[in-house]
Amino acid sequence: MTRNLTLAALGCLMLASCGTPQEQCISRNTREYRTVANLLQEVEGNLARGYAWEERTVWRPEFDTCSHVVRDKDGNAHIIRRGCWRDVAETERYRVPIDPAVERRKAEGLRLRLTELTPGAEAAVRACRSAYPED
Incomplete structure (x- = not known):
């Protein structure tokens, strides 16, 4: 799980370093929102499957x-x-x-956090688009 998050974060950083100024601004200012959204997607996938995936090096x-x-x-x-x-x-x-009850509580907490982060992320996207307009 930690490896997945690390790879996702690394991918986002690589993408951000290659994007337009607007994309870099949006990526920089919505990092927490995207992280919480990805975690929620993972937890919901665990609930749907009934188990989680872990990785190990052999x-x-x-x-x-x-x-x-x-x-x-x-x-x-x-x-x-x-x-x-x-x-x-x-x-x-x-x-x-997994313990489904724990995963449901985790998902609910992530949904609440995502709801809290949404207005700030939307405002950041609007600000980045006005600061770095793309034609």
Whole structure:
């Protein structure tokens, strides 16, 4: 879950750094609103499925070709390729049971927070559009 939020935040930052001045302004000023909206969407998905998704990193061996430097009797370096085993990190998703009552309370709290944030986010979007008009 933390990894998902981190990736989402990183994606938003990358998008914000590449957007127009208006898009950057909107992104900067609606960050909390978008975060709460994404969390609410995740909680509602958990309720609909009946479980949550978590992620963990697992290491698996993988056969690959490795390069090794060997020196001949004159000291000259030669690269030799041969098969070897390497550990490769993979992200694995797995189901986690939820308590529906807790998730419903969490969703209700997020809905209330989203309602509180909506007027400020709308005002910020209007201000950004007037400050950075796009033709």
